[in-house]
Amino acid sequence: MEGQGTPETAGAPPRTDQHYILTQTTPFQIPSFPPIPRAEDQLSEMGFSGLTAGMVDQSQMLENSCGGSENVCKNRRISRSKKWRIPRFEFQTRSKEDILDDGFRWRKYGQKSVKDSKFPRSYYRCTHLTCNVKKQVQRLSKDTTIVVTTYDGIHNHPSEILMETLSPLLQQIQFLSTPASTRF
DNA sequence: CGGATTTGACCTGCGC
DNA sequence: GCGCAGGTCAAATCCG
Numbered sequence: 001m002e003g004q005g006t007p008e009t010a011g012a013p014p015r016t017d018q019h020y021i022l023t024q025t026t027p028f029q030i031p032s033f034p035p036i037p038r039a040e041d042q043l044s045e046m047g048f049s050g051l052t053a054g055m056v057d058q059s060q061m062l063e064n065s066c067g068g069s070e071n072v073c074k075n076r077r078i079s080r081s082k083k084w085r086i087p088r089f090e091f092q093t094r095s096k097e098d099i100l101d102d103g104f105r106w107r108k109y110g111q112k113s114v115k116d117s118k119f120p121r122s123y124y125r126c127t128h129l130t131c132n133v134k135k136q137v138q139r140l141s142k143d144t145t146i147v148v149t150t151y152d153g154i155h156n157h158p159s160e161i162l163m164e165t166l167s168p169l170l171q172q173i174q175f176l177s178t179p180a181s182t183r184f
Numbered sequence: 185c186g187g188a189t190t191t192g193a194c195c196t197g198c199g200c
Numbered sequence: 201g202c203g204c205a206g207g208t209c210a211a212a213t214c215c216g
């Protein structure tokens with residue numbers, strides 16, 4: 001795994017002194033979600049070129065993560081008989097910072113100490129209204145300089161920070177492309 | 185004051 | 201059935 005895919009592409013939202021290692025590389029597909037960008041495209045957008053994401057058996061997926069399935073249980077979990085699969089990809093990041101700035105906004109909803117690890121695992125959810133992507137962040141106890149970030153799901157919206165950066169530019173382009181006679 | 189974070193309680197699955 | 205571990209909830213707290 002080490003040494004496998006270590007994109008250090010410049011100019012991407014993730015920054016600081018980080019090295020990236022993507023640990024799962026199996027292609028995946030999503031059966032019935034609305035049109036959303038492929039994980040590879042999102043990774044590319046984040047600056048990780050030439051990467052693919054892995055597939056995970058997500059039989060414990062929560063109801064709000066499966067787009068209103070008929071199999072929603074009264075309690076929070078979906079029946080294990082329904083084999084949901086969502087993309088999951090994992091980065092190992094060499095950084096002093098625990099939080100990888102990936103261009104999306106995250107809200108922390110939990111932290112848990114994990115067996116065989118002296119560092120707690122943090123749980124984050126994307127703050128976008130309709131996006132149910134989650135990520136887990138944990139520092140390796142073997143090598144405390146490495147932070148493992150696991151993404152569950154694919155964003156169904158563009159990076160908000162990226163859009164904030166680009167919106168003045170887009171507005172200017174729109175303004176300039178409008179015929180002068182029709183402005184105002 | 186509102187949004188984000190913290191943290192203990194709770195829920196669920198799994199192995200024995 | 202029981203205990204353990206992982207994941208989530210939600211009230212309390214913090215902070216800009």
